[in-house]
Amino acid sequence: xxxxxxxxxxxxxxxxxxxxxxxxxxxxxxxxxxxxxxxxxxxxxxxxxxxxxxxxxxxxxxxxxxxxxxxxxxxxxxxxxxxxxxxxxxxxxxxxxxxxxxxxxxxxxxxxxxxxxxxxxxxxxxxxxxxxxxxxxxxxxxxxxxxxxxxxxxxxxxxxxxxxxxxxxxxxxxxxxxxxxxxxxxxxxxxxxxxxxxxxxxxxxxxxxxxxxxxxxxxxxxxxxxxxxxxxxxxxxxxxxxxxxxxxxxxxxxxxxxxxxxxxxxxxxxxxxxxxxxxxxxxxxxxxxxxxxxxxxxxxxxxxxxxxxxxxxxxxxxxxxxxxxxxxxxxxxxxxxxxxxxxxxxxxxxxxxxxxxxxxxxxxxxxxxxxxxxxxxxxxxxxxxxxxxxxxxxxxxxxxxxxxxxxxxxxxxxxxxxxxxxxxxxxxxxxxxxxxxxxxxxxxxxxxxxxxxxxxxxxxxxxxxxxxxxxxxxxxxxxxxxxxxxxxxxxxxxxxxxxxxxxxxxxxxxx
Ligand SMILES: O=P(O)(O)OC[C@H]1O[C@H](OP(=O)(O)OP(=O)(O)O)[C@H](O)[C@@H]1O
Ligand SMILES: NC(=O)CC[C@H](N)C(=O)O
Ligand code: SF4
Ligand SMILES: [Mg+2]
Numbered sequence: 001x002x003x004x005x006x007x008x009x010x011x012x013x014x015x016x017x018x019x020x021x022x023x024x025x026x027x028x029x030x031x032x033x034x035x036x037x038x039x040x041x042x043x044x045x046x047x048x049x050x051x052x053x054x055x056x057x058x059x060x061x062x063x064x065x066x067x068x069x070x071x072x073x074x075x076x077x078x079x080x081x082x083x084x085x086x087x088x089x090x091x092x093x094x095x096x097x098x099x100x101x102x103x104x105x106x107x108x109x110x111x112x113x114x115x116x117x118x119x120x121x122x123x124x125x126x127x128x129x130x131x132x133x134x135x136x137x138x139x140x141x142x143x144x145x146x147x148x149x150x151x152x153x154x155x156x157x158x159x160x161x162x163x164x165x166x167x168x169x170x171x172x173x174x175x176x177x178x179x180x181x182x183x184x185x186x187x188x189x190x191x192x193x194x195x196x197x198x199x200x201x202x203x204x205x206x207x208x209x210x211x212x213x214x215x216x217x218x219x220x221x222x223x224x225x226x227x228x229x230x231x232x233x234x235x236x237x238x239x240x241x242x243x244x245x246x247x248x249x250x251x252x253x254x255x256x257x258x259x260x261x262x263x264x265x266x267x268x269x270x271x272x273x274x275x276x277x278x279x280x281x282x283x284x285x286x287x288x289x290x291x292x293x294x295x296x297x298x299x300x301x302x303x304x305x306x307x308x309x310x311x312x313x314x315x316x317x318x319x320x321x322x323x324x325x326x327x328x329x330x331x332x333x334x335x336x337x338x339x340x341x342x343x344x345x346x347x348x349x350x351x352x353x354x355x356x357x358x359x360x361x362x363x364x365x366x367x368x369x370x371x372x373x374x375x376x377x378x379x380x381x382x383x384x385x386x387x388x389x390x391x392x393x394x395x396x397x398x399x400x401x402x403x404x405x406x407x408x409x410x411x412x413x414x415x416x417x418x419x420x421x422x423x424x425x426x427x428x429x430x431x432x433x434x435x436x437x438x439x440x441x442x443x444x445x446x447x448x449x450x451x452x453x454x455x456x457x458x459x460x461x462x463x464x465x466x467x468x469x470x471x472x473x474x475x476x477x478x479x480x481x482x483x484x485x486x487x488x489x490x491x492x493x494x495x496x497x498x499x500x501x502x503x504x505x506x507x508x509x510x511x
Pocket of ligand 1: 296335336337338339400401402403404405406407408409
């Protein structure tokens with residue numbers, strides 16, 4: 001018997017589809033906006049998580065390791081691999097980057113099947129207990145789970161489960177799924193049925209890979225918030241291995257050929273004989289794929305939701321140039337790393353020369369941590385350095401993919417002025433972010449989002465730019481075309497497809 005899944009009604013606050021002209025700081029005297037509340041440089045829209053599954057490969061954990069490497073941009077807090085031999089699951093996981101966690105450890109995870117996870121927490125503490133995959137034992141055997149997304153009713157379900165006697169080992173939302181599977185009403189049914197029962201009770205976002213000693217299951221929530229693809233890896237003299245991953249770049253790195261996406265609401269099951277079956281165990285709803293995957297999260301080389309991430313960013317940049325032109329600028333300068341394709345698009349549409357006038361250090365991570373006061377004072381210079389020869393005396397248009405707190409933009413403007421820029425104009429290749437995310441992106445509190453706190457003009461003064469403009473939401477919709485209604489853009493539009501059952505201080509948070 002199935003428990004009913006009741007998709008919450010669409011939630012609408014306000015629409016931000018209006019055209020927002022460039023805010024020009026030169027139009028009004030600069031006034032001091034309190035900076036201290038926005039100074040923490042670690043609180044960006046962070047990455048989410050990456051998941052991988054490998055089936056029927058003699059070196060499954062090595063394949064999973066390289067695939068995880070390709071997904072490192074999706075989470076840098078911790079990583080883990082669980083592998084399967086005939087009768088048991090093996091695990092290795094830890095805090096840190098993939099290369100650090102698995103140094104000389106692959107021999108600990110033998111077998112021809114594996115699942116893997118890169119974590120950036122959305123719920124639960126940043127400690128090793130919460131690093132996935134989680135492994136558990138059922139009456140029927142062992143199971144492991146790797147989850148990208150955030151379950152919006154996890155706290156409520158956990159409270160119910162605890163009242164019925166469940167004891168949790170972690171503070172992660174994901175563990176709820178294992179408990180729901182263990183207490184599934186389909187007590188005698190196979191693991192896929194238990195998983196379907198459990199996932200019919202959760203709400204929110206999940207791209208999940210499950211592993212037992214004789215099955216691998218890949219499943220996506222019915223809204224399809226987070227991506228999940230599958231592919232085949234040719235092997236000499238034997239059937240191809242199957243590889244599942246959050247993004248196609250993880251298949252590319254191991255030379256697997258992407259065959260298709262896992263559809264929203266689809267569950268794909270592979271068994272020991274290599275038999276692949278699929279079904280759709282959830283009531284269907286309109287897809288709401290995360291548009292931010294295309295703006296910032298995913299790797300530009302990936303195909304996500306059937307579209308090239310690079311081409312989306314390039315096109316956002318072109319549309320930005322059309323909607324917020326700056327014909328008098330001398331150079332278009334990208335904010336590395338993720339601002340580069342949009343800046344190339346801006347340059348191509350405007351005819352203004354593209355100049356890599358900000359150089360990124362290879363030795364600082366994507367969302368860099370600044371552990372000491374000295375490092376904090378050095379700020380963005382730790383990661384980005386100006387090329388004075390390209391900047392002095394020039395009017396530059398600086399293109400970035402997004403503004404979250406405004407920390408990066410503000411520091412870049414100061415840095416470019418110090419390097420002699422005559423004017424610094426900031427152009428952002430997405431609409432203003434005015435709300436947090438409930439669906440798997442670690443978001444700062446709404447009150448810390450620059451565009452929630454301030455109008456465009458105030459924001460322009462805060463970052464101390466000569467002008468500031470964002471890609472209008474309607475331009476983004478225009479680019480998405482007929483598919484626009486099938487994308488989630490809630491952090492811009494306020495139209496949340498699913499509301500959290502319990503809202504904690506940290507969105508969707510289990511503390
Ligand atoms: O307004 P803020 O709070 O400063 O956050 C926005 C910045 O954060 C992201 O870059 P990040 O440094 O995370 O990574 P990247 O190197 O991949 O661009 C994003 O690309 C913006 O540059
Ligand atoms: N960002 C994610 O997808 C995180 C997965 C899970 N919610 C966790 O916090 O570990
Ligand atoms: S709220 Fe924003 S980040 Fe979250 S799923 Fe929707 S578009 Fe993506
Ligand atoms: Mg950036």
